[in-house]
Amino acid sequence: MKVLIVTLPLAGHANPAAALAGRLAARGHEVAWAGSELMLRPMLGPDAVILRTGSRLFREQGGTGIASIRSLWTRFIVPYAKFLLPGVERAVRAFEPDVLVVDQHAVAGAIVARRHGLPWATLVCSAMELTDPYRALPGLTGWTRDQLVGLWTGAGLAAEDFADPRWSPQLVLAQTVRELTGDVAGVALVGPLIGERAAPPFPFDRLDPYRRHLLVTMGTLADDLTADFHGRVLAGLPDTVQAVVVAPREQLPDVPDTVLVAERVPMLDLLPHMDVVLGHGGVNTTSEALANGVPLVLAPIRHDQPEMARQVVAAGAGVRVRFRRATPAQLSAAVTDVLDDPAYRAAARRIGVAMRAAGGADTAAELVERLQRTVSAGASSVVRRHIQPLAWRAAVRAGTSDTRSTP
Amino acid sequence: MCNIDGHGSRYRFRVADRQLLTDITGMLAALTGADTVPADATLEGDLGLDSLDVADLAVRLRDRYDVDLVGFLATLDVDRLVDLTAAGLAEHVAAVAA
Numbered sequence: 194m195k196v197l198i199v200t201l202p203l204a205g206h207a208n209p210a211a212a213l214a215g216r217l218a219a220r221g222h223e224v225a226w227a228g229s230e231l232m233l234r235p236m237l238g239p240d241a242v243i244l245r246t247g248s249r250l251f252r253e254q255g256g257t258g259i260a261s262i263r264s265l266w267t268r269f270i271v272p273y274a275k276f277l278l279p280g281v282e283r284a285v286r287a288f289e290p291d292v293l294v295v296d297q298h299a300v301a302g303a304i305v306a307r308r309h310g311l312p313w314a315t316l317v318c319s320a321m322e323l324t325d326p327y328r329a330l331p332g333l334t335g336w337t338r339d340q341l342v343g344l345w346t347g348a349g350l351a352a353e354d355f356a357d358p359r360w361s362p363q364l365v366l367a368q369t370v371r372e373l374t375g376d377v378a379g380v381a382l383v384g385p386l387i388g389e390r391a392a393p394p395f396p397f398d399r400l401d402p403y404r405r406h407l408l409v410t411m412g413t414l415a416d417d418l419t420a421d422f423h424g425r426v427l428a429g430l431p432d433t434v435q436a437v438v439v440a441p442r443e444q445l446p447d448v449p450d451t452v453l454v455a456e457r458v459p460m461l462d463l464l465p466h467m468d469v470v471l472g473h474g475g476v477n478t479t480s481e482a483l484a485n486g487v488p489l490v491l492a493p494i495r496h497d498q499p500e501m502a503r504q505v506v507a508a509g510a511g512v513r514v515r516f517r518r519a520t521p522a523q524l525s526a527a528v529t530d531v532l533d534d535p536a537y538r539a540a541a542r543r544i545g546v547a548m549r550a551a552g553g554a555d556t557a558a559e560l561v562e563r564l565q566r567t568v569s570a571g572a573s574s575v576v577r578r579h580i581q582p583l584a585w586r587a588a589v590r591a592g593t594s595d596t597r598s599t600p
Numbered sequence: 601m602c603n604i605d606g607h608g609s610r611y612r613f614r615v616a617d618r619q620l621l622t623d624i625t626g627m628l629a630a631l632t633g634a635d636t637v638p639a640d641a642t643l644e645g646d647l648g649l650d651s652l653d654v655a656d657l658a659v660r661l662r663d664r665y666d667v668d669l670v671g672f673l674a675t676l677d678v679d680r681l682v683d684l685t686a687a688g689l690a691e692h693v694a695a696v697a698a
Contacts, residue, residue: 256645257644257648257650258644258645258649258650258651258682259644259682260644260682263678263679329670329673329674330676332673332674332675332676333678333681336677336678499650513652515650515652516650517648517650518632518633
């Protein structure tokens with residue numbers, strides 16, 4: 194079968210999709226990507242088939258809390274969906290896929306799949322939706338829905354047919370396990386999709402075998418707040434712990450030689466050497482730590498990170514600290530607590546075992562195959578009755594779905 | 601109790617409000633470790649309250665004023681959520697506790 198992948202041009206979204214693409218290709222399927230070649234190529238390698246949509250740079254988002262979620266939607270998800278729509282439309286016409294795999298927040302893919310009546314799977318790369326962490330704030334969840342309805346009608350689909358493009362009615366692949374999320378209905382919990390990826394060099398010989406190891410990885414949005422946080426972490430760290438910090442070298446000019454600082458690390462090779470990970474609660478790094486049975490100290494900053502941290506704490510695999518205000522003493526106590534109490538590592542290992550059992554990219558590839566088989570076996574009429582081709586074409590002609598708006 | 605006239609009543613209420621605002625900013629200062637919290641400080645942006653802090657604040661407000669913070673937040677639209685200040689919170693508490 195032919196599978197078209199629509200994702201976001203961010204490592205945390207493209208890497209898991211690439212893991213799935215790799216398994217699909219190994220099972221004999223033809224895989225192509227719709228997106229920016231400029232941004233996807235470095236992450237996907239020279240062999241990936243990329244149906245180019247053109248590139249537009251949307252800034253990575255700062256801020257914290259609800260403000261960060263608002264700006265994620267207004268400055269990234271919505272403008273990116275508008276930008277991507279015509280490109281995905283062209284890609285579907287040119288490639289004629291049997292199935293689409295669409296990142297939960299690459300809304301353009303879901304809308305185009307719906308427009309063509311094609312089966313599609315949602316790939317969940319974030320903790321922001323699955324457990325509905327903001328259900329107590331209808332002001333936020335209702336507003337988010339309004340953004341999606343706006344994209345939907347802007348693309349020429351009828352408002353009364355609105356179906357939330359974050360959730361495929363046919364298959365939702367979530368990269369987590371029940372041990373973290375609890376029961377989630379109607380979703381395939383396949384565990385993290387981890388594939389081969391380029392491993393930057395790392396001085397493994399400088400890891401001191403007589404000390405325990407802390408990996409500090411606060412994400413790629415390095416700013417003053419992160420620099421300040423790193424300073425507090427290192428200030429309180431006991432001598433018995435060696436830190437590896439993922440950060441630009443110039444952000445930590447005065448650290449002792451024993452602290453290893455690198456802007457990029459071979460995460461999958463490094464994690465087995467680590468005793469604890471101090472992170473911001475990004476889904477990928479958190480999942481990769483847990484998959485390796487490594488417990489965590491989490492200092493969430495924005496977006497879905499507080500929810501990821503909540504899940505890890507509830508599962509007993511780590512503790513949460515306050516990113517902005519935790520003192521050196523509090524940070525050191527949190528790290529020491531997780532290192533010294535074997536219950537955290539035991540819980541992390543249990544989650545890791547569940548993740549491996551869930552099957553990851555292999556299970557996901559199998560489910561995408563099954564989706565295609567089910568649809569081609571006759572369920573397609575159910576899907577196709579939702580198509581709105583005439584409305585869409587009319588909208589294009591009238592210019593109401595012109596997508597080149599500026600963010 | 602002894603409402604002499606509208607002005608008197610309003611005056612007393614304003615004094616009570618000021619006291620309430622002082623109490624709320626004091627509560628937020630204790631929560632965040634700040635020395636002082638200005639009335640116009642936004643809870644999320646300026647004070648950096650995260651979901652843990654909000655849960656903590658909710659307990660304090662319930663215990664002291666019998667105010668349901670989560671219920672209040674549920675009535676706010678997204679912009680008001682982001683822009684909620686110490687004074688805005690005090691205003692709500694005053695309205696509910698009055």
